[in-house]
Amino acid sequence: MNSLAEELQKELEIPTAFTIPVGGGIAVNQTVVITWGIIAFLFALILILTRGFVTQNPTKRQVAVEAFVTWIENLLGGNMDEKSHRYIPYLGSVLIFLAISNIIGIFDIAPPTKDLRTTVALALMSIVLVQIAGIREHHVGGWLKGFAKPIAVMTPMNILELIIKPLSLCMRLFGNVFAAFVIMELVKMVIPVGIPAALSLYFDLFDGLLQAYVFVFLTSLYINEAVE
Amino acid sequence: MLSFDPVNFIFMIINVLIIFFIAKKFLFGRVDDIIKKREEEIADSYKAADKVTEEALTSRKEYEDKLQSVEKEKAEIISDAAKKADAESSRIIGRANEEADKIIKAANDDADNIRKAAEIVHDKEVERVVFDVAAHLAGTTMTEEANSELYDKFLKQASHNE
Secondary structure: HHHHHHHHHHHHHEEEEEEOOOOOEEEHHHHHHHHHHHHHHHHHHHHHOOOOOOOOOOOOHHHHHHHHHHHHHHHHHHOOOHHHHHHHHHHHHHHHHHHHHHHHHHHHHOOOOHHHHHHHHHHHHHHHHHHHHHHHHHHHHHHHHHOOOOOOHHHHHHHHHHHHHHHHHHHHHHHHHHHHHHHHHHHHHOOOOOOHHHHHHHHHHHHHHHHHHHHHHHHHHHHHHHOO | OOOOOOOOHHHHHHHHHHHHHHHHHHHHHHHHHHHHHHHHHHHHHHHHHHHHHHHHHHHHHHHHHHHHHHHHHHHHHHHHHHHHHHHHHHHHHHHHHHHHHHHHHHHHOOOOOOEEEEEHHHHHHHHHHHHHHHHHHOOOOHHHHHHHHHHHHHHHHHHOOO
């Protein structure tokens, strides 16, 4: 049992990929490097897919890309106010990044979302975006007054929410991916062949995509709430 | 595992921002642009089609108006022609009547002349009879009785000659 715990501990360590020899040496960890890989892959894919767009007689590739983007915009815009539609590209980008990150485990690459730093970074950015949306809509005064709504007694709760919301966002995402990773490792230790492939479909594909959607969906709800 | 180093954290934030800019500029931006452009093109072509339809309707109306005025002109020309033809025919008939009158008059004149000529011939005959009578009488004495007898004879002869 001890060895299992140690094994898991080892699996969850984020190793340092390389050190930038500046000053005392900046350790760049594996997650960041994998994310760079995802960025490169995404950039290349997008450039290839969106090349030579035309308005008439589009190719099948263009129709597919347009359908995909429109689908994402409708998926996110459907539960958002008209005013907050300007944040759709950010939410869409996060959705695509999270989807790729979460299902990358299929290819035996450590998912960046398994690293708490990633989910914390995303949650922090989300909550900053929510506050920016609120300030943009109601200006600083209105935004500050918003904390005392619906009644002044609620002010401490509303301020607490500033921490609770992103915390729940990042913990949910991290917890799911983390748990899926742990379960998959355990299963692999017990039955190395067959069963892990089937379970991976659920934990990596289904849960991965679901959690990506949940994260973005909740962020869109918070934005909607902020601009109201 | 849960150790927190700010460097990699900042790297992650930068990474997410890079992904956002790439996706916004090259994926969402391009697709939204092309969809907007296409909608504009569609709106333009609708407008163009409306314009063409309007022009077609206008020219059809012009054509119909022209057709109507042509009909009117045609009717005018036909009625003018009919009037002219009427005038011409009555003129011709009038002239023909005139001609006929002239011819009849000429024929009457001729008949008159012939009758006059016949009268002249008759007069000449009477004259000849008178001469005959005179010649006959020349050998006889003119008494009252004889005279009356002669006169009767003359009348008898004259009526005989008639």
